[in-house]
Amino acid sequence: xxxxxxxxxxxxxxxxxxxxxxxxxxxxxxxxxxxxxxxxxxxxxxxxxxxxxxxxxxxxxxxxxxxxxxxxxxxxxxxxxxxxxxxxxxxxxxxxxxxxxxxxxxxxxxxxxxx
Amino acid sequence: xxxxxxxxxxxxxxxxxxxxxxxxxxxxxxxxxxxxxxxxxxxxxxxxxxxxxxxxxxxxxxxxxxxxxxxxxxxxxxxxxxxxxxxxxxxxxxxxxxxxxxxxxxxxxxxxxxxx
Numbered sequence: 001x002x003x004x005x006x007x008x009x010x011x012x013x014x015x016x017x018x019x020x021x022x023x024x025x026x027x028x029x030x031x032x033x034x035x036x037x038x039x040x041x042x043x044x045x046x047x048x049x050x051x052x053x054x055x056x057x058x059x060x061x062x063x064x065x066x067x068x069x070x071x072x073x074x075x076x077x078x079x080x081x082x083x084x085x086x087x088x089x090x091x092x093x094x095x096x097x098x099x100x101x102x103x104x105x106x107x108x109x110x111x112x113x114x115x
Numbered sequence: 116x117x118x119x120x121x122x123x124x125x126x127x128x129x130x131x132x133x134x135x136x137x138x139x140x141x142x143x144x145x146x147x148x149x150x151x152x153x154x155x156x157x158x159x160x161x162x163x164x165x166x167x168x169x170x171x172x173x174x175x176x177x178x179x180x181x182x183x184x185x186x187x188x189x190x191x192x193x194x195x196x197x198x199x200x201x202x203x204x205x206x207x208x209x210x211x212x213x214x215x216x217x218x219x220x221x222x223x224x225x226x227x228x229x230x231x
Contacts, residue, residue, distance in 0.1 A: 092219075
């Protein structure tokens with residue numbers, strides 16, 4: 001079955017602009033989470049959505065927002081971009097049930113460069 | 116405080132030898148899960164192995180095994196018979212309960228280089 005799909009894979013923006021990233025989870029997965037990865041920082045949790053509701057949020061400013069649609073696809077938006085927002089943004093989906101381990105399935109990421 | 120600690124920023128191993136990547140964790144929960152992921156240069160995170168906190172036996176998946184020492188709160192990844200394709204970043208992660216849902220926390224990773 002198809003994996004997690006993220007678009008676009010690469011993008012370049014300038015400071016002050018805004019960006020929208022898209023994520024299509026694995027079919028049947030209702031939980032979608034977003035992570036920011038920068039060199040030396042590992043993965044920093046942004047937020048998690050389940051059935052169109054944000055369940056968890058990380059420690060990021062309000063410029064970072066997201067949403068989830070009824071088909072479980074998710075988008076995240078970053079407004080007023082700063083140089084420090086340059087990162088790999090990873091989306092992950094999971095179907096956590098008692099009968100499985102609940103591992104996260106990741107997309108290939110969207111690499112954002114802010115100039 | 117770091118909940119997942121990977122103390123080795125980089126590791127080298129000779130091809131065909133075994134290597135251990137260290138991971139310690141901190142949680143007060145009784146029920147939690149531990150994961151290892153591999154991230155090649157392409158960027159995608161690939162799930163390798165899982166250990167539940169109640170699992171009494173160490174998890175194994177092919178050449179990967181997890182050395183789980185609950186009392187020491189460590190979950191080291193052992194890769195046997197290293198291959199050149201094992202060169203990548205490796206992340207340890209923990210899933211714990213948070214207000215009726217789950218939260219995943221990642222370490223800062225270990226970059227493994229397999230030498231021919």
